[in-house]
Amino acid sequence: MLTYDALRQAVPAPNGQIAWGSLLPMLPDVAALSVVPQDPVFHAEGNVLIHTQMVCEALVTLKPYQEADADRRFVLFYAALLHDIAKWSCTITDEHGRIRSPGHSKRGAVDTRILLWRAGVPFTLRERICRIILQHQTPFFAIKGSRSGDSAEFIVRKLSWEVNLLELAAVAEADILGRVCDDNADVLVNIELFRELAMEEGCFESPRAFPDPHTRLTYFRTSGGIAPDYPFHQEPGSLVTVLAGLPASGKNTWVDKYGGGLPVISFDDAREELGLKHGTSAGAAVHLAVDRAKELLRKKASFIWNATNISHLMRTKCLDLLLAYGAEVTIVYLESPEHTIKQRNNKRDTTLTNAAIDKMLHRWEVPLESEAHDVRYQA
Incomplete structure (x- = not known):
């Protein structure tokens, strides 16, 4: 039976060795990723397990991991280890012969929530991990805005209320370093610009400030349709x-x-x-x-x-x-x-x-x- 204590003990030290020999038997859903293929255009390194291992190996060398306390290292490591856990159930080959995994971030967050809940991982740590997995691809493109027209500023401001952006950016960087693809350099630049924007907004490690809860909620629900720094009038209601x-x-x-x-x-x-x-x-x-x-x-x-x-x-x-x-x-x-x-x-x-x-x-x-x-x- 998977336990929080066992998971905690498996977290590597900064620049430390990852004990794959004991970790993979403990997490068979991760080991099973060895048979899940990936599109060679974006993942020339091979199957999902190879990618996952490369991501984790890259993570432990990064400054955010090296400077983290034990709880943050736990969060970062398992967010990286489990970020593609749902690719086994989401991966398809489309009509053009391309391998894709639509919805794997959302499904992966839910699968991870169930796995870590049953293992007894404390709620706060578990949800930090799940939220990173849910959004782990967002820093790749956020600086350019969303397909629905949301600005980069809106994305960063709202996201800061949902996930720690320092932790998210660290896992996103490791995700790119753990793959073989021609556009890696460009995506790493996007992630760094994402960091810089979050710092400018004062929300890299804490939620972005708003005048009051109603202004904040209205701003989020209108996709940035009101000024975020001035109180938005609230009529009395239930x-x-x-x-x-x-x-x-x-x-x-x-x-x-x-x-x-x-x-x-x-x-x-x-x-x-x-x-x-x-x-x-x-x-x-x-x-x-x-x-x-x-x-x-x-x-x-x-x-x-x-x-x-x-x-x-x-x-x-x-x-x-x-x-x-x-x-x-x-x-x-x-x-x-x-x-x-x-x-x-x-x-x-x-x-x-x-x-x-x-x-x-x-x-x-x-x-x-x-x-x-x-x-x-x-x-």
Whole structure:
């Protein structure tokens, strides 16, 4: 069984040797990357495992790794080691015969979250790793802006609320040094420009400053459509706490302890009221819950939204509704170990099975600080 202690002991010293002989048997999903091919145009070094090993070997020689404390070395090393872990499931050969791995960063962040959660890695360290993996390619092109038209400044400002940019840039640099490709020099320049821009914005190692949470959230949600350095007026609205977390992670207990008697919007309650089981006629329960939320929002009344909200897509639908009515939103994310969740679920009066919870893990995206006025973690 993979453990945090074993992972910690395997982290190499700066400029140290990586114990591949013991590390790969401990992480079979990484070892399996030896059979996953890569496009020789961008990865002439060979398969994904060869690339991964080259990335890690490059990382331990870099200044950010050499100057890091033990926690940061843990984060940087496992972000590098696991950054392409999802290529085994995402790699395809397209109609032109080119090898691609669409979506491997997003899938890799989720796969890593599950792996490290089960290993008992502390929440903060785990999420730092997952966030780097999610964005590990962004420094390659951010300085040129995004395909959707976002400026480099916007990308850096928002990203600084989601990931430590020093750590992200270090892994991105190692990623390029660990491949054989004609454009390596150009990409390394882009990464250095990304660093310089983050430093200019004052957000290389901490989130970019904003006048207040509402200005920050509005700036992010409008893709930089307002001035980031001047307060953006906020009309009074409902104060809404949105709970998020896997089933049986403690959301109902949180309501009982901290809810203060506020109204609670819950899909589970709506489903129970309608006499529905999990996975059947979910639309009717959602419709009922949303109608009740809208009624409270029109009254500018405070309430709690109690749902799993484990995927970014589902939270976005919820937040879009709340913010359209001018609500001020706090996300409270709760988490428990897997064995605790499944023991609790077995004892609950519910039609949701532990097998169904296992399937939900593959949509598990922990809320980011950029998503709401305030995001709090209880894990």
